[in-house]
Amino acid sequence: MKTTSIINVGLLGFGSAGRIYHAPFLNAYAGYRLSKVRTTSTSPEIHARELHGHTQVVTTSEAIFDDPEIDLVVVAAPNSLHHSLARQALEAGKHVVVDKPFTLTVAEADELIELAARHQRVLSIYHNRRFSSDFRTVRKVCESGMLGRIVEYEAHFDRFRNSIRAGSWKEDEGPGGGIFYDMGTHLIDQALQLFGLPEAVRADLRVQRTGGQSCDSFEVVLEYPNLKATLKGSMLAKEPFPQFTVFGDQGTFMKYGRDVQDDALRQGVVPHLGPDWGLEPENFWGRLNTQVNGLEINGIVKSELGNFGDFYRNIHGVITAGADLLVLPEEARDVIRVIELAEESSRQRRTLPFER
Structure with a gap:
């Protein structure tokens, strides 16, 4: 210490x-x-x-x-x-x-x-991304029990960039390149935080852009006993998908809009402790449609405050x-294990059991 x-x-x-x-x-x-x-x-x-x-x-x-x-x-x-x-x-x-x-x-x-x-x-x-506004909001909804038993979860991390960035190591076919290691890592970590380790993994990893050398489209399914978690990313998503969709046996939660900290940081805004850092606008707030104790609830859920800091x-x-350390290296290792299995699943075109 x-x-x-x-x-x-x-x-x-x-x-x-x-x-x-x-x-x-x-x-x-x-x-x-x-x-x-x-x-x-x-x-x-x-x-x-x-x-x-x-x-x-x-x-x-x-x-x-x-x-x-x-x-x-x-x-x-x-x-x-x-x-x-x-x-x-x-x-x-x-x-x-x-x-x-x-x-x-x-x-x-x-x-x-x-x-x-x-x-x-x-x-x-x-x-x-554990500390983003969107994920904190989804986590709160999932843990609230308002959706009942969660049966399906889908998370997206999409962009639209139909050209290849010359000279970028992320675009190369070398080890660690492509959007699966980039954006997919976030989605896997979030899913493991919500649901724990899966029983099995199946994946479809592709190169879709002309001239592309590394993965620019992925779909990974984490299979649990009574739950399916689908994680998707694309570099050719010109129309936005919901960032998160969660289905329970009592209702659904859906949320658009990526955490606002990204744009702020890229614009050079200095992070601060004020009430507006990481605050999402109302048009990013999610919608909850569910039933609790026989009462229908259909409305907007205010986003939690995000702060990467x-x-x-x-x-x-x-x-x-x-x-206590919040992000344990053992948890990050489990993310890498899912990546390894997903790559092998995509090559073999079959579902693989999760084994450490």
Whole structure:
């Protein structure tokens, strides 16, 4: 446990993940000091306007690993580098946060979990969509019992981008590329949080765009004893689907609209603790149509407040005060296991039992 309240952070990677989803929260909360950022950009100074004056831009990971003042390393590099960079950080005695997906294989995840335990360091994965307004709302509805016994759940994470972004590692056919490792990881983690581990997995992973090399369309079904959870994502969804649809034996809940924090962060809005951060507009609120104690309920459900920064508030509490870790590495490893099974299911075109 760290004895002072300020956590010095080294951020590995300053692409979209590091620049948009990590640095703003690390800069916004007083308990963190973003000391160093490693970027492979040939002109690191271009990022100076987005960083505080005390942040040093470096071009090697070793400049962070070898710095005794760094307490926490955040890995926001391409997916194929997550395992090796996290391993080096743990071996250097640092606490570690890894952007999703945790690793590319369960074996890699297990190695990091064992290494963190051996070095008595905090290891967590940035499953920030647990802290989104839409998922918090769906979770509250599911746990309220107002739908009765839940029998079917469907979640979407869609975009419309019919062209291939040249030079993007996410568009390559290499390991960890494609939208399944990107958007699918969020949907799997959310489903496991709601329903636990499935009995079986079946999946259809495809490349649909002309010239595409990596998965740009997925449908994954998690099978439970009395429940089916369908997770879908597409890069060719020009008309919006509901983000979430939940069917129970007493009613239905449906919600459109993705969490508003994404657009705010991409526009450079600084996260804050005010009442309007993560607040969804009314046209994003979900609709509940159900029956409770014989009474029909058909109306709008106000969205819960979302805040990705709650992840980093928790990490601060874990490191400085011994709080309980909200995103356990074992849970993130289970997400990777579902990904492995989904890829194999799609190749074999059959349902596979869930086995760790």
